[in-house]
Amino acid sequence: MATTIPIHFVSSKVYPRLTGGRFNNWRIGFVLLTQLLYFGLPWLNWNGHQAVRFDFASMRGYLFGLTLLPQDLVYLAGSLIIAALGLFLWTMLAGRLWCGFSCPQTVYSQIMLWLERWVEGPPNARRKLDAAPWGVEKVLKKSSTQSLMLLFSLWTGLTLVGYFTPMRQLAANLLAGHIGPWEAMFALGYAGFTWLLAGHLREQVCKHMCPYARFQGAMFDDHTLLVAYDSTRGEPRGARRKDAANAAAQGDCVDCGLCVQVCPTGIDIRAGLQYECIGCGLCVDACDEVMDKLAAPRGLIRLTTQHAMQQGSRPRLWQRPRALVYAALIATVTIAMLVSLALRQPFRVDILRDRAVMARETPDGNIENAYTVRIFNTLPQARQYRLAVSGEGVVATAPAEPLLVPADGERSFIVTVAADPNVLERGSHAVQFTLQDAANPQQRVSEEARLLMP
Template sequence: MDNSKPEISVIKMYAAREEIYPREIKGRYASIRWLCVWLTQLAFYGLPWLSWNGRQALLFDLAARKFYIFGIVLWPQDFIYLAALLIICAYLLFLATAIAGRVWCGFTCPQTVYTEIFLWIERVIEGKRSARIRLDKQPASLSKYAKKTAKHLAWGSVALWTGFTFVGYFTPIRELALQVTAMTLGPWQTFWVLFYSFATYGNAGWLREQVCKYMCPYARFQSSMFDKDSLIISYDRKRGEPRGMPNKHSEAQGKQFGSCIDCSMCVQVCPVGIDIRDGLQYECIGCAACVDACNSVMDKTGDARGLIRYTTDNALANNLSVKEIKRRALRPRVLIYGAILSMIVIAFFTALTMRTPLKLDVIRDRGALGREVEDGMIENVYRLQIMNTSETAHLYKITVDGIDTLKLVNSDEVQLDGTETRAVPVRVQAEAGQGAPGSNDISFSLQAVDDESLRVTEKAVFFVPR
């Protein structure tokens, strides 16, 4: 009889994070990546400070329910335009992914951009990859704490400025700056500035590749947009294997090696810590750092570049030329994405161009139906909700039609400033005997006196007592 205790095995559902120390690399794609960093951050930090018609050029004023996009003012009724803009961005992402894989993730995604900035700060303060590894392994010391403190203070400063700028897209940034300077920032502005600052600090400084691996849904469904002709970063196994560095001993034994010398540079520069030589992995963000690293090694060994490169599965399997790769780029999936995107863009800009910057809603006074007033006239009362959605003041003339002898009793003109909304009460009368008993269809028209193109018409009902 076996009285030994059963073995207990522990299954870990989550692997502890291993610190990644990406090595700095120079090259074509590193330069493109930094160009994207500069362009995106100049746009992000600079746009809120631009002025247009005496106000902030780009402002999503939630409190006033107005979205200012340079010369365009969008109201809650114009939400369809924002929805169309989001759809256009989504299809752009689908199209770019079908053609060039995760090029968005590798070069312009905010997570990638801010991680790149935070890594640069880390290198400046703590040193290169080997120095950072040694520093983390050192016992506690004044020098170590000084460097770590300086790094986190720099990270915090960038994060705070990022959070402040982000909130500046929803609250006028100049007013926000004055409130910060005078220490009169409201509780909600304070909360959101600190919230987005903390998000930037945590995601770019601490989580980094964890965001791309576990939090970002794009990594999970990207494979549905890939096919055999999508450009991805790939390792040429036919050329690279077997790996190894030739030496006198191996040559004497007649061993043959591929172009890969197994230097692991491609792994050291990877911001998500994967080995691209194991094949395409969902963690790969397509930043092409491994391409620059491998090309620099090939230059030193005298071998041809491109052992790791942007290519397609079909190109690797069938040795396709660059010309053939470009020809296969125009395949049904890409053409369908492109056609849908083109139609949406054309429809969006057509609707935006033809949009009349004037809105009219007619609200009938339901508390008082048609009533007979002096001289036997029948009167109905309405409230006209008028919105001048442009930034130019206009004088508007109000007219009403639909029944003979129908007329406005009060003033038929109204002056509205730019982006002003006003409720205008109006009384409409018709002679007795005009119109059928009950409901009669009428229409209100609003015409700008100084611009004939600014005209809207809205239907309403005139009630005649039975």
Template sequence: MKAANGRKEEKKAESESLYQKRKHIYVRKAVGIFTTLRTSLNWVLLVAYFSMSWLTWDGKQAIFFDLPNRQFNIFGFTFFPHDFMLLSWILIICAFGLFFITVFAGRVWCGYACPQSVWTFLYIWAERITEGSRNKRMSLDNGKMTTEKFMRKLAKHSLWMFFALATAFAFVGYFSPVRELGGKILEWDLGPWEMWWLFFFTAATYINAGWLREQVCMYMCPYARFQSVMFDRDTLVVSYDAARGEGRGPRKKGSTDYKEKGLGDCIDCGVCVQVCPVGIDIRDGLQYECITCAACIDGCNEMMDKMGYPRGLVRYTTENELEGKKSHILRPRLIGYFVALMAMIIAVGFAVSDRIPLELEVLRDRNQLYRIDDQGRIENSFIIKIANMDQKPHSYTLSVSGLQGLELVGENQVTVNASEVINIPMRMRIDAKSMTTPSVDVTVTVKSSDGSSFELSKESRFIGSVQR
């Protein structure tokens, strides 16, 4: 019986060690150059996200992804599904950009520009202005429910929900006309997809930035797991200078004999842990949870200033520098990523700038190969598909070449509105005596006739009978 109870206790202890309950992190406000830089960049990114859908370009929404019509309008450029190869290249550019940044400065992207971090810091800011400083928040959570506590919690969650709703509204505004979306919400005239994405992004933002926070970075984000593969001994990371800081211990301000007592510059104040949004102790060495936000650097520098010690106990540095070796900024892998990144950016930039905002398809009538009219002429029927991928209407002239005497039957002038796709039934006709082979390659050309220089050609085949 005792042995059985002992095994139960062992299983219980093992279960508790494997499934540890999350402890809420009360983030202390850091003050310093890196916090100022990160906060400024965060606000720029937030303003850009919430405002870009409201910008106009030539009287239209500047960024609008019109999924029902399969059109993606971005600052005067209209892209269609067949342009998704460009999207693939842009994603590759983003990947190589991330690799380059990681090799150079670790997870600095996570700490300064990742949406999860940006919104998390926004929610921490809302928590701070409603519930107070770190110590006040801890006391508030540990105390009994009072009217003040209830009102502060209500204010915090109201702000959280407001930011979540605004985030969802801004996101859907890129896919549904943003100036009409507000009216649709007030009139409850939303489509099923609009309702779903509004609900989904509201819930996702509220939960991820308000409740999960560092859990997303530590357990859900794959980048945290494979980032170390791209590190080397010359990668800039946030590090604690153990040679200077150890051993740790408190002392009076202005004391000069702490070295004789075997103490280093670290006063073991714990500020570096208190300001960390993921709750790690940077003094334990480089950890995959670290998002390189440098809050611990600002916190430590603040304490070093108060003690009169030199800054830089915690700083951006490299493994080689910490070991007293020379660091190398320019190294083959970093240069390789940079060259590849620049080459792809130039290639995509050239492809976009050289892109003709016109699409042409020539489709044969599948119902019949050809027909002979009353005058003995051979006719082929086609469907000519023209897509105007510009933000302005254009007029085009159609012509055909490749066979002497071949002509288009019908009107060869057409006007296509901005971002419009039209199908034009068109017949080609030729005297039967001009046919020397049963099949001839012909070229259909569409050329703008309104002063723009757009021109595009497509090949097709003209089929008929050869007279003997």
């Protein structure tokens, strides 16, 4: 039987209808949670500084109690590996639930839709307004919607900048009317993207621009969760017949079209699995409501797997070895990172041999090399460090006194190392620099450098 799709769903703009239900509640919950985190985190302070901030100027990252230095890029690599594996695992298990519930594009589109609905009314009113010629009412409503969207977009842009520059300072500067050119550029750039992608392009991004939508098909299999229409139960569809004989031959779908009307991408899930489906489950809510009114069992459209649908069984997500392998890899990398973080020393040292000054002979006949020792202190207190240099033939190191580094800062020192030419041959020799916290000698880091014997 031919599917009846209202004419507005084949136009380019989608006017999704509001629905209530479990999935809608989850969506609202995820919008609130993700936005609370995104907008709230830059305002949170931890140990005297912003809880989450990546400061490119000082090459430091703050993550609650952790201070990350350029040498800690390995943790960024580890986090990216965990994120990639997590995405593979999640997509394999739950299909596009990420898209429907927590993808920024979906979340921002939902917020823009709320703003639009608030100013311009329900779908029919919005459709009428769009079709109407420009007049005072249309100008007022459209400019109000766009102003609200722009304000929200600007707020997202400023918040993004607040992850890289102190948020409270940024807000104070903004109120005082002076914001730096780089900050303004990034805030406006991100705001522009939010406004364009979520305010205007919306589902077109999911349908035509998102690369994730394209490659995730490769991760799907028969046991992946997806939103599906049970055609065995639903077909042949059509309005309920009064006569018992025809009613018995009819499927449960009454062809009301509600599942299409609530869909944010404007598709008809009854046409089968489609890459445009973002797995938001709103059609499930709409159809469940219809089934309740008809006193029929819920789940004509439901979250299930192809295998479970064919077998009439419950979905079994973890039965695939691939899922267990992904989970084991994620657990391994996570544990390795946590152990490494737990053992990490709160300071780092870089040793650079002074290339401008060649090895020179000292008055007592030894050969001296000069090094720049750069110490990074990640603690919120100033620390003193002791430096010891060991290696074959090494006889002296200067300076001998503790090296003072300010709180949460770094300092470079020129250190000379003298070696006995009677012990070492000509050439390059390994020496070990060991740095100890003067107050906590068990905290130490070592770096190797080369000593030149001319």
